[in-house]
Amino acid sequence: MRVSKAQAQANREHIVETASVVFRERGFDGVGVADLMAAAGFTHGGFYKHFGSKADLMAEASANSLAQSLASAEALSVKDFIDVYVSRDHRDGRATGCTMAALCGDAARQSDDLKSAFAEGIERTLQTLGEKYPTGPDAAPGEARVKMIDLLARAVGAIMLSRACPDDSALADEILAVCHAQMTASLSVQS
Amino acid sequence: MRVSKAQAQANREHIVETASVVFRERGFDGVGVADLMAAAGFTHGGFYKHFGSKADLMAEASANSLAQSLASAEALSVKDFIDVYVSRDHRDGRATGCTMAALCGDAARQSDDLKSAFAEGIERTLQTLGEKYPTGPDAAPGEARVKMIDLLARAVGAIMLSRACPDDSALADEILAVCHAQMTASLSVQS
DNA sequence: TGTACATCAGTGAACGCGCGTTCACTGATGTAC
DNA sequence: TGTACATCAGTGAACGCGCGTTCACTGATGTAC
Numbered sequence: 001m002r003v004s005k006a007q008a009q010a011n012r013e014h015i016v017e018t019a020s021v022v023f024r025e026r027g028f029d030g031v032g033v034a035d036l037m038a039a040a041g042f043t044h045g046g047f048y049k050h051f052g053s054k055a056d057l058m059a060e061a062s063a064n065s066l067a068q069s070l071a072s073a074e075a076l077s078v079k080d081f082i083d084v085y086v087s088r089d090h091r092d093g094r095a096t097g098c099t100m101a102a103l104c105g106d107a108a109r110q111s112d113d114l115k116s117a118f119a120e121g122i123e124r125t126l127q128t129l130g131e132k133y134p135t136g137p138d139a140a141p142g143e144a145r146v147k148m149i150d151l152l153a154r155a156v157g158a159i160m161l162s163r164a165c166p167d168d169s170a171l172a173d174e175i176l177a178v179c180h181a182q183m184t185a186s187l188s189v190q191s
Numbered sequence: 192m193r194v195s196k197a198q199a200q201a202n203r204e205h206i207v208e209t210a211s212v213v214f215r216e217r218g219f220d221g222v223g224v225a226d227l228m229a230a231a232g233f234t235h236g237g238f239y240k241h242f243g244s245k246a247d248l249m250a251e252a253s254a255n256s257l258a259q260s261l262a263s264a265e266a267l268s269v270k271d272f273i274d275v276y277v278s279r280d281h282r283d284g285r286a287t288g289c290t291m292a293a294l295c296g297d298a299a300r301q302s303d304d305l306k307s308a309f310a311e312g313i314e315r316t317l318q319t320l321g322e323k324y325p326t327g328p329d330a331a332p333g334e335a336r337v338k339m340i341d342l343l344a345r346a347v348g349a350i351m352l353s354r355a356c357p358d359d360s361a362l363a364d365e366i367l368a369v370c371h372a373q374m375t376a377s378l379s380v381q382s
Numbered sequence: 383t384g385t386a387c388a389t390c391a392g393t394g395a396a397c398g399c400g401c402g403t404t405c406a407c408t409g410a411t412g413t414a415c
Numbered sequence: 416t417g418t419a420c421a422t423c424a425g426t427g428a429a430c431g432c433g434c435g436t437t438c439a440c441t442g443a444t445g446t447a448c
């Protein structure tokens with residue numbers, strides 16, 4: 001049952017897309033190659049026609065979803081980014097949310113290949129949002145980047161701590177509400 | 192080869208202790224029951240004389256290491272906490288570092304039992320360090336807690352993002368340095 | 383205090399199962415003439 | 416354009432392996448008399 005080159009390429013992209021969602025939902029170790037292929041609508045045997053190993057797909061799926069999140073962040077102001085990111089919807093929507101928040105704990109234990117994908121995702125996020133960071137007129141050069149690094153760490157930390165609490169826990173919501181307020185407030189304080 | 196009650200209890204504690212280190216190093220899914228028991232100096236068969244399941248040990252080991260980190264934080268000022276926490280030593284010493292930073296990504300996908308251990312660890316950390324947070328003389332009640340929640344999210348986020356970057360990456364060090372400076376600076380700004 | 387027996391922490395073989403990966407096979411697609 | 420053949424994406428059985436868990440067994444500890 002050979003398939004056209006265009007179809008094969010589309011299928012490959014569909015597998016990467018599916019993997020980027022399922023990995024975020026269940027973690028790299030929480031999904032098998034067979035699960036992944038079934039979720040994409042295929043049988044597991046064809047996997048190695050597209051990828052050298054599961055680890056290769058992990059890196060590619062991460063790069064894919066990091067790039068995707070970045071694309072959606074491009075349309076946002078820093079304030080809007082905070083609203084979207086530090087929210088209950090984002091916390092509860094791991095599968096379609098930020099890859100950093102969903103997988104950076106796992107990434108820390110993976111190959112440098114995978115970590116490079118994360119570093120690039122982080123760097124691009126810093127650049128994209130850093131350009132829009134509202135610094136004062138007499139801000140030092142690099143001020144926006146510094147503020148943006150701090151902001152990203154706060155955002156990722158807030159989501160991850162909130163997700164580590166039991167569902168419907170008051171603490172989980174408190175963390176989000178407090179961090180959202182503090183981050184928003186820090187935006188209007190120019191240094 | 193029965194062993195005295197006191198010895199059995201000591202052995203159990205040793206297994207929990209070992210597990211809390213190895214889980215932080217390799218993640219919950221990265222270590223098997225047999226590995227764990229071998230690391231503690233036993234064979235795997237005896238595991239179920241002490242624990243109902245691997246998941247039970249995961250929760251107990253997490254609670255144990257969270258309590259331990261808390262104990263060492265009790266001696267620190269908030270400024271010292273930032274120095275110790277947001278550091279390269281901490282980033283590179285996952286096995287003996289903060290359990291939140293090492294495992295909160297994994298915890299998000301586990302049972303509410305495990306998450307409860309994390310929520311309690313977070314709550315106690317907030318209380319212990321919150322009491323020492325240097326707010327101004329006319330600070331609103333609850334101000335210290337709010338600041339401490341934000342500070343903890345920043346600290347955890349900074350370590351986790353830094354760990355997700357390749358070893359010896361400039362970005363990994365930049366994230367730590369920037370967040371350390373920003374957090375320290377925010378300590379001296381009273382609201 | 384000494385003896386006889388029950389308990390149970392720890393051992394190591396074994397269990398079924400799911401994992402990542404390989405492979406012979408199929409048949410539509412792509413290519414050479 | 417039509418025919419013959421090579422290619423290769425996708426299938427599904429099979430591989431060895433390590434996982435969490437169970438179990439019969441051992442022998443020192445704990446207990447009853």
